[in-house]
Every structure is written in structure tokens, then in C-alpha cells.
Amino acid sequence: MGRAVPAASRALDILELFLDDPVLSAAEVVSKLALPRTTVHELLGTLTDRSYLVVVPGQPLRYQLGVRLFQLGSVFAQQLDLAREAQRVAAEVAAECGETVHVAVREGTDVIYIARVESTHPVRMVSAVGRRLPAHCTGVGKMLLSALSEQALNALYPKQTTLPKMTHASISSLSRLKTQLAEIRARGLSYDEAESSEDVHCVAAGVRDHTGEMVAGLSISVPITRWDEDRRRVLGELVTDGAARLSASLGYRAAATR
Structure with a gap:
């Protein structure tokens, strides 16, 4: 098994937080994962750019799961x-x-x-x-x-x-x-x-x-x-x-x- 990539692991940790909470703020992610604020903002930005997360309309810095995860889940369900x-x-x-x-x-x-x-x-x-x-x-x-x-x-x-x-x-x-x-x-x-x-x-x-x-x-x-x-x-x-x-x-x- 290859070496785990820290940045990828942290991004997945963030996504898995949404299994329990449908909407999270950047501050809540920082608190739950005990990660540096700058790191969290960078990861949230990347996940949003790739449509794994979306910003809640009218609520800046609050996030929910994006359509890309639904697409991946649908492919998995078909298997x-x-x-x-x-x-x-x-x-x-x-x-x-x-x-x-x-x-x-x-x-x-x-x-x-x-x-x-x-x-x-x-x-x-x-x-x-x-x-x-x-x-x-x-x-x-x-x-x-x-x-x-x-x-x-x-x-x-x-x-x-x-x-x-x-x-x-x-x-x-x-x-x-x-x-x-x-x-x-x-x-x-x-x-x-x-x-x-x-x-x-x-x-x-x-x-x-x-x-x-x-x-x-x-x-x-x-x-x-x-x-x-x-x-x-x-x-x-x-x-x-x-x-x-x-x-x-x-x-x-x-x-x-x-």
C-alpha cells in the first residue's frame, strides 16, 4: 500500500464531516478537525472549485455537499x-x-x-x-x-x-x-x-x-x-x-x- 498523502487525507476528512452535519462553516471544520485555519480555507476552496462542495446560497463561508459526490455515488450504486x-x-x-x-x-x-x-x-x-x-x-x-x-x-x-x-x-x-x-x-x-x-x-x-x-x-x-x-x-x-x-x-x- 502506498504512502498516504496528507493533503488528500485532510480533504477526505472534511468531506466525511458532512455525513453527520449537512451544513458546516469553515470555523466548524477548523474546530472539528483541529487543522490550521489557512489549510482549511485552501481545502474548502479546492473542493468547491471541483464541485465536491458548494457554498450555501446567502451564507458565505458555510458549505454543503456538491453535485460531484452525487455523481460518484450514483456510479457506485449502479455497481x-x-x-x-x-x-x-x-x-x-x-x-x-x-x-x-x-x-x-x-x-x-x-x-x-x-x-x-x-x-x-x-x-x-x-x-x-x-x-x-x-x-x-x-x-x-x-x-x-x-x-x-x-x-x-x-x-x-x-x-x-x-x-x-x-x-x-x-x-x-x-x-x-x-x-x-x-x-x-x-x-x-x-x-x-x-x-x-x-x-x-x-x-x-x-x-x-x-x-x-x-x-x-x-x-x-x-x-x-x-x-x-x-x-x-x-x-x-x-x-x-x-x-x-x-x-x-x-x-x-x-x-x-x-
């Missing part, structure tokens, strides 16, 4: 492929836990699996990319449903009080589903406890894109013989981390903690 990124992260998570990992998207009341990496154990679940299942019976599906508003959920299940079951443990009532979705929103994890397959449990977390929208779910599936409270906790941490990594690769940035 992203959810299925490709999902397969890559799923492979990483599977290597960490040795269990089957899926990524799925929602289409109506169903989920469709777009990525899968099989367990390394002799006993594993059988699944396939492209498989479609009822969302309310799966961990990833319930996670994706939890991102919907009450109005959107009612539109998906209009006046429907009975839901189709895949196993004896599947949720069959809309009221129970709504109760469970509220719990999922609160804890940030969704569980499928033998609801789509009698012999399989899974834990899932949501994946968000650059707009903050939940666009997919990532899950780890485990035969019931390898599922206990300790495994539930460990896999919950792994799936949360994996979903965060996939979200980051899609451009999502969690709100900064103040």
Missing part, C-alpha cells in the same frame, strides 16, 4: 448487486458458524431466497436459491414484514384472520402475527421456531440499503438437535453482525450516536 453481495456475506457468516445461511427478499406475502451457503455439518437443512415460502412462516419473512406500516400490512392481508400453516408451530392468525412483529421490531431479531420446517430453527436480522429501507433479511438455520439457548444467543449476535456488514456494503450508514 451494487444485492444477490452478489448477499452471497459474499452469507459465505462469511457460514464460515463463522458452520450453519446454513440464507438471504431472502420479500415479494408480496412470500419471501424468495436469493443467496444460500450450506452448513458444513453432516445434518443440514435442504434449501435452494429461488425457493418461495410464506413470509409469516419464516424468520427472514417476519423480519421483512416487521418493517411494514400497519396500513401496508393490512393491505397485504386484507380482512384475513387465518393464515396458511406449514407446520404445527406456524402462525395462523393475523392478530398473533402482528403481536410477534411488534416484538421483532423491539429486539431487532426474528426467530423461526419450527414454523417452516418441523426440524429447523432459525434466527434472522434485517438488511438495509443506502436509503435506510429494509430490502432483505439474512438468517442462520439450525437443525433442532443443535439449537439451545446458548446457540440462540451466539447465532443472534452473528446474524446481527452479518446483516450489518451486508447493509454497509449496500451503502447503509446507521445514524450516528450523539
Whole structure:
């Protein structure tokens, strides 16, 4: 790796300040980065000349992001492929836990699996990319449903009080589903406890894109013989981390903690 160029690093430091503050003054940049005032003014001038920053109309010495960054971001967004990124992260998570990992998207009341990496154990679940299942019976599906508003959920299940079951443990009532979705929103994890397959449990977390929208779910599936409270906790941490990594690769940035 080549030697970092100080001036370039400082210019990038300035741009990254705007991730948290949409408008900054020159004085604020000086304060936040502890750089000489002259250096900051020179860098701000260069970034403005190249359209990476623009002066706020009517507010001299206050800056906001310019169109050049939008153009670069648009090119980057065009290169992203959810299925490709999902397969890559799923492979990483599977290597960490040795269990089957899926990524799925929602289409109506169903989920469709777009990525899968099989367990390394002799006993594993059988699944396939492209498989479609009822969302309310799966961990990833319930996670994706939890991102919907009450109005959107009612539109998906209009006046429907009975839901189709895949196993004896599947949720069959809309009221129970709504109760469970509220719990999922609160804890940030969704569980499928033998609801789509009698012999399989899974834990899932949501994946968000650059707009903050939940666009997919990532899950780890485990035969019931390898599922206990300790495994539930460990896999919950792994799936949360994996979903965060996939979200980051899609451009999502969690709100900064103040």
C-alpha cells in the first residue's frame, strides 16, 4: 500500500464531516478537525472549485455537499448487486458458524431466497436459491414484514384472520402475527421456531440499503438437535453482525450516536 498523502487525507476528512452535519462553516471544520485555519480555507476552496462542495446560497463561508459526490455515488450504486453481495456475506457468516445461511427478499406475502451457503455439518437443512415460502412462516419473512406500516400490512392481508400453516408451530392468525412483529421490531431479531420446517430453527436480522429501507433479511438455520439457548444467543449476535456488514456494503450508514 502506498504512502498516504496528507493533503488528500485532510480533504477526505472534511468531506466525511458532512455525513453527520449537512451544513458546516469553515470555523466548524477548523474546530472539528483541529487543522490550521489557512489549510482549511485552501481545502474548502479546492473542493468547491471541483464541485465536491458548494457554498450555501446567502451564507458565505458555510458549505454543503456538491453535485460531484452525487455523481460518484450514483456510479457506485449502479455497481451494487444485492444477490452478489448477499452471497459474499452469507459465505462469511457460514464460515463463522458452520450453519446454513440464507438471504431472502420479500415479494408480496412470500419471501424468495436469493443467496444460500450450506452448513458444513453432516445434518443440514435442504434449501435452494429461488425457493418461495410464506413470509409469516419464516424468520427472514417476519423480519421483512416487521418493517411494514400497519396500513401496508393490512393491505397485504386484507380482512384475513387465518393464515396458511406449514407446520404445527406456524402462525395462523393475523392478530398473533402482528403481536410477534411488534416484538421483532423491539429486539431487532426474528426467530423461526419450527414454523417452516418441523426440524429447523432459525434466527434472522434485517438488511438495509443506502436509503435506510429494509430490502432483505439474512438468517442462520439450525437443525433442532443443535439449537439451545446458548446457540440462540451466539447465532443472534452473528446474524446481527452479518446483516450489518451486508447493509454497509449496500451503502447503509446507521445514524450516528450523539
